[in-house]
Amino acid sequence: MRHHGSLGDGGVVGDGRVVVRRVFSMRRAIRDDWPGYALDLFTYPKHYSEDLECVYIPHGVIMDRIERLARNIMDDLGDHDIVVLCVLKGGYQFCADLVERIKVLCCNSSKTLPMRVDFIRLKSYLNDQSTEDLHIVGAENLSALSGKNVLIVEAIVDTGKTMKTLLDHVKAFRPKMIKVASLLVKRVPCGTGYVPDYVGFEIANRFVVGYALDYNEYFRDLHHLCVISDSAKQKYKV
């Protein structure tokens, strides 16, 4: 697995180019041909035994990565009040675990990060394809974001179109600042190139499920991130 380096706030890169002031999030890039782990190395619900090809990212690794993301967020946003905007349903697990890690840091470090949590729901997937139409539920909450520091917490950024649309929506309510944390970012050929501020893992263009990510509502009850089998795509198709 390759690691992308941090470019920090700007400076001169090796070939002499001057980098504009930007923070490049360090993320764990998983290469395209990563085969994943065999299922039998881990535990998983019996009712999915025919439906999974492999364990792509084990639960423990996700938790360890989140521990670090929490520290990064604390380093950047510590001592500011933030509103955490959890994108349901897929984001709920990542949000719960991330908020939990940040709380631990609040008790044990010199900085603190008072957080409020709010929830919105986006509907844009049909089977395993991301669609253009974005339906935001719970949008009346967004008026409470005016003048606040907002941390959007999402499970996965695919093409980036959904996130861009959501950001435009949120910006209309004039928050003081918006940051985005996404557990996963997919390498897709036709993406918008959008990169969240905090990224857990950069993954290949495979359809992953588990850790609250679903396929037509199934697999949210799986704690590892896995790749589903083709037979499962048919079995649970809408």
Added chain:
Amino acid sequence: MKDKHLGMASYLEVRDTSDVCMTRLRVPVYKQVDGSELFVQKPIADDSKGHELDLFCVPKHYEEDLDSVIIPNGLIKDRTERLARDIVRDMGGHHIVALCVLKGGYKFFADLMDYIKALNQNIDKSVQLTVDFIRLKSYSNDQSTNCVKVIGGDELSALTGKNVLIVEDIIETGKTMETLLKLLTGFHPKMVKVASLLVKRTPRSSGYRPDYIGFEVPDKFLVGYALDYNEYFRDLSHICILSDRAKEKYQV
């Protein structure tokens, strides 16, 4: 079992884990509508002062706002682990739809789901589990009957024929939950059960008891573990008693 004082607030010492000992932790039995009995474990006494803040870790920004810790996070987790086992035992025969009541219910919901998933990974007969999130708005219509509106969530018709588990943070009067349950019967789920982390001992209670209860608590102002005061304190891990000064400080 003895009350022991070790420089700490008193706690219940459980000598051994035999059934006899566990039975003594149980309190008066409540008879449910269907005749079955419900044991309420771990009641927190009305005059319980809770534990001193210094014994635990609390976010710095709340240090001045809390009087005491009434239920530590670890205890909540351990109790939740047991509720998960009871739920899977009773409802694990058929597809469970877990319905989280936002916003207060979300922390208990996440932890409860984690424990149910942990059980599911390791038993021979696992149960399909799907989740949904709803908000409840209770209101009175012109006939002054209690109504509840369910906001968000998938179509309630998705509950037909399923084992529905409603997950709530706290039951106070019980009226909202009773109204919701009436609403849901119209969609013909196979079974509906309610799990609430807390049930308040209050004269305003309608007498409704959920199927699964974490703790029974006194009628005090509690915050933490997703229970809020004007949106604050949701990011506190333990359940605590709010100080009077903080009630002023965070008033809307």
